[in-house]
Amino acid sequence: MNFFLEVLIGGLLSGVMYALVALGFVMIYKASGVFNFAQGAMVYLAALSVVGCMEKGAPLWMAIILAFIIMTLFGIATEKFVLRKLVNQPPIALFMATIGLAFFIEGLAPMIFGSEPRALELGIVDEPIPWILDNWNMVISKFDLVAAGVAAVLVATLALFFQYTRVGRALRAVADDHQAALSIGIPLQHIWAIVWGVAGFVALVAGMMWGARNGVQFALTFTALKALPVLILGGFTSVPGAIVGGLIIGASEKLAEIYIPPVMQDLFGGNFGGIEGWFPYVLALLFLLVRPEGLFGEKHIDRV
Amino acid sequence: MIKSFKPALSAVALSLAMLSQGAAAAEEQFFPLIDYRVGPYGSNGQAFYGGFIDYLNYVNLKEKGVNGVQMTYEECETEYNNAKGVECYERLKSKAAKSAGPLHTMSTGISYALIDKSAQDKLPLAMMGYGRTDAVDGSVFPYAFPLVTTYQMQASAIVKFLKDKNGGSLAGKKIVYLYHDSAYGKEAIVALNAEASLNKFEMVQIPVAHPGNEQGAQWLKIRQEKPDFVIFWGWGVMNQTALKAAQKVGFPRDKMIGSWWTGSEEDVVPAGDAAKGYMAATWNVAGKQVPVIADIEKVVYGAGKGNLQDPSKIGTILYNRGVSAAVLSVEAIRKGQEKYGKGKALNGEQTRWALENLNITDARLKALGATDLLPEIKTSCDNHEGSGKVKIQQWDGAKWVPVSGWIEGNKGLIHPLFQASAKQYAKEKGITPRDCSKEK
Numbered sequence: 001m002n003f004f005l006e007v008l009i010g011g012l013l014s015g016v017m018y019a020l021v022a023l024g025f026v027m028i029y030k031a032s033g034v035f036n037f038a039q040g041a042m043v044y045l046a047a048l049s050v051v052g053c054m055e056k057g058a059p060l061w062m063a064i065i066l067a068f069i070i071m072t073l074f075g076i077a078t079e080k081f082v083l084r085k086l087v088n089q090p091p092i093a094l095f096m097a098t099i100g101l102a103f104f105i106e107g108l109a110p111m112i113f114g115s116e117p118r119a120l121e122l123g124i125v126d127e128p129i130p131w132i133l134d135n136w137n138m139v140i141s142k143f144d145l146v147a148a149g150v151a152a153v154l155v156a157t158l159a160l161f162f163q164y165t166r167v168g169r170a171l172r173a174v175a176d177d178h179q180a181a182l183s184i185g186i187p188l189q190h191i192w193a194i195v196w197g198v199a200g201f202v203a204l205v206a207g208m209m210w211g212a213r214n215g216v217q218f219a220l221t222f223t224a225l226k227a228l229p230v231l232i233l234g235g236f237t238s239v240p241g242a243i244v245g246g247l248i249i250g251a252s253e254k255l256a257e258i259y260i261p262p263v264m265q266d267l268f269g270g271n272f273g274g275i276e277g278w279f280p281y282v283l284a285l286l287f288l289l290v291r292p293e294g295l296f297g298e299k300h301i302d303r304v
Numbered sequence: 305m306i307k308s309f310k311p312a313l314s315a316v317a318l319s320l321a322m323l324s325q326g327a328a329a330a331e332e333q334f335f336p337l338i339d340y341r342v343g344p345y346g347s348n349g350q351a352f353y354g355g356f357i358d359y360l361n362y363v364n365l366k367e368k369g370v371n372g373v374q375m376t377y378e379e380c381e382t383e384y385n386n387a388k389g390v391e392c393y394e395r396l397k398s399k400a401a402k403s404a405g406p407l408h409t410m411s412t413g414i415s416y417a418l419i420d421k422s423a424q425d426k427l428p429l430a431m432m433g434y435g436r437t438d439a440v441d442g443s444v445f446p447y448a449f450p451l452v453t454t455y456q457m458q459a460s461a462i463v464k465f466l467k468d469k470n471g472g473s474l475a476g477k478k479i480v481y482l483y484h485d486s487a488y489g490k491e492a493i494v495a496l497n498a499e500a501s502l503n504k505f506e507m508v509q510i511p512v513a514h515p516g517n518e519q520g521a522q523w524l525k526i527r528q529e530k531p532d533f534v535i536f537w538g539w540g541v542m543n544q545t546a547l548k549a550a551q552k553v554g555f556p557r558d559k560m561i562g563s564w565w566t567g568s569e570e571d572v573v574p575a576g577d578a579a580k581g582y583m584a585a586t587w588n589v590a591g592k593q594v595p596v597i598a599d600i601e602k603v604v605y606g607a608g609k610g611n612l613q614d615p616s617k618i619g620t621i622l623y624n625r626g627v628s629a630a631v632l633s634v635e636a637i638r639k640g641q642e643k644y645g646k647g648k649a650l651n652g653e654q655t656r657w658a659l660e661n662l663n664i665t666d667a668r669l670k671a672l673g674a675t676d677l678l679p680e681i682k683t684s685c686d687n688h689e690g691s692g693k694v695k696i697q698q699w700d701g702a703k704w705v706p707v708s709g710w711i712e713g714n715k716g717l718i719h720p721l722f723q724a725s726a727k728q729y730a731k732e733k734g735i736t737p738r739d740c741s742k743e744k
Contacts, residue, residue, distance in 0.1 A: 003524070003528055006524055007521060007524055010520045010521070010524055011520065011521070013520075014518060014520050107342065110342065110346065114347075114614070115342070115346045115347045115350070116347040116350075116570060116614075117347060117541075117544065117570050117573065117574040118573065118574055119573060119574045119575070119576045121576060126548050126551060126552050126578070127551060127552060127554075128552060128553070128554055133554075139524065139527065139552060139553050139554070141552045143552075210517075213545075213548060214517050214541055214544050214545045214548065214574070215541070215544040215573075215574020215575065216574065217347075217540075217541060217544075217574060218343065218344045218345075218346065219344060219515050219517055219540055219541030221344075222515045222517060222541070223517065226517075226518065253521070254520055254521040254524075257521035257522070258521050258524070258525060271509055271511065273485070273509070273510055273511040274485035274511030274512055274513040275513065276513050276518065276521060277485075277513025277514060278513070
């Protein structure tokens with residue numbers, strides 16, 4: 001039972017890390033109806049900007065501010081040079097543009113900051129909390145708890161921003177219908193620039209947490225793979241959905257990795273481990289059959 | 305009429321003579337480099353191929369080529385992608401038709417994709433520390449060379465090291481094999497199973513799905529298993545993630561021992577303090593204390609012809625591995641010229657012969673300034689590996705420090721596995737193996 005709880009809690013905390021990446025996707029989708037294929041690359045760019053600035057001599061706090069400025073400028077440039085010409089185009093055109101953007105970032109970022117993997121020290125050691133280890137014989141990492149706290153603050157801030165600010169409401173209007181939003185005077189260009197800037201900030205937070213955990217390197221772009229099943233489960237338009245989806249995916253994949261392979265081995269022989277790469281996708285696909293819009297996604301209803 | 309053509313004819317004759325003279329003076333040994341410097345593993349490729357090219361330039365600058373033959377190369381970027389690797393091969397093979405050094409792809413996937421093609425085109429494929437390992441049996445794979453050592457011999461050498469560390473016995477011990485769930489990760493299983501039954505230790509296999517940036521469940525399982533050691537076969541981000549995850553569950557890093565693809569600076573630096581004490585196998589040492597490495601820096605970078613954008617990589621594990629690969633390749637060219645004519649470039653078939661007849665002794669390594677950079681190598685038709693030795697090194701937080709001499713895997717146990725696998729391959733492909741007793 002103790003081991004089960006340890007795996008469950010470890011999985012939930014890993015899920016928070018997935019949710020941090022998923023939040024960036026939600027931001028863009030919520031405000032523009034676009035699935036941003038470049039979100040993983042943005043996480044990489046953001047983390048690389050932080051370590052790149054630190055290597056040039058900036059202290060951590062300044063490197064974070066500089067990286068935020070870089071991500072904001074990147075968001076504005078994306079709106080100006082990529083998205084502006086695509087207003088009112090089918091969503092697939094915007095999606096294709098983000099694929100191009102992802103490859104562009106993946107090529108450009110290492111050219112500017114170098115491609116060698118680097119450490120990012122945030123001052124939080126990824127070690128078990130001794131008190132829990134001694135009393136409960138369970139490994140709960142300090143780092144994972146800090147990440148969970150960061151995610152909670154981020155989600156609360158974004159939820160409030162979308163729900164209660166004028167800009168937040170404008171973002172949602174733009175997501176519903178570009179043309180209708182324009183017709184009532186919502187400045188689409190400004191809104192898109194803001195939303196890409198905010199998605200850049202979310203990418204910065206995710207990049208720092210993942211970078212501190214596994215090193216800053218190209219593989220940060222793969223974090224997007226972990227976010228996709230989270231989005232399917234939580235819904236593409238829901239900020240709390242990203243968190244809940246992350247928790248479900250994190251916990252279920254860890255439990256599956258521990259408990260399913262021995263059963264399969266008993267039944268069929270051989271080695272069935274390493275399933276956490278595909279298990280979340282199977283879970284998400286099964287979930288799609290029951291609830292296509294996700295747990296918290298908006299139901300799509302067309303009048304006929 | 306004829307008179308008026310005379311000067312023109314003389315000019316043409318003179319040009320042809322000059323051209324032929326020029327061609328003779330510019331005898332070149334071409335190396336097709338199917339490499340990668342961008343993409344997910346770009347930084348690994350930059351160091352390896354930087355070292356390789358620096359050594360070719362070093363030979364050109366220091367001794368004006370091999371017996372006057374200049375070393376030349378052309379790179380083609382694969383981004384570590386199999387399809388692009390094949391595309392690069394097709395692009396470079398016509399250029400390599402006349403003169404070809406060994407192909408180095410530094411990718412198991414690309415090597416597998418090229419193994420049949422390169423044999424058909426008579427271009428030798430070097431797979432140093434990667435690729436298809438049963439190609440050790442040259443009777444079935446005449447054009448493929450898993451030089452120096454293979455995954456299986458490496459696994460066997462690691463077991464030998466652990467055994468020595470435990471007073472000569474591993475009986476009753478538990479060893480977890482944590483591996484990248486791919487062909488690369490699975491290669492060593494057969495050898496470890498054989499070692500487990502021979503040495504009476506328990507082996508627990510734990511795979512990690514690609515890319516391996518999340519290993520929470522695996523390390524909780526390791527904590528539950530309470531192993532004596534973890535043998536670790538990772539790649540890319542999986543390496544740093546494993547070290548951090550080991551720290552998270554409190555598993556001592558000095559009881560973790562990795563393969564040579566988990567033992568470069570790129571693998572440990574991003575993990576910070578979590579990597580301190582961690583050990584890994586290697587078939588080449590790091591550092592600038594190796595005379596040839598220091599001399600490359602002086603001669604090649606001094607002449608402004610260095611290949612690395614970031615010269616701080618000189619002396620790193622992967623840079624020195626690139627130099628080691630080039631040392632063997634150039635020595636093969638030297639060997640081939642002894643047979644086919646000094647001062648002449650070798651074609652693929654001739655280079656293949658040379659690779660199969662390498663004999664690089666410690667004395668030769670010393671003469672090259674490469675003492676202890678890599679082990680002695682002696683290849684033959686039935687042994688395309690030539691060494692089977694590794695060193696174990698330990699990360700002290702700033703650099704890799706060797707903690708063993710050269711350790712040879714259990715050849716008697718492992719090589720028959722290669723031969724059985726090669727025989728099976730020959731049967732599937734309808735290949736009649738060469739009679740190695742007739743090869744010289």
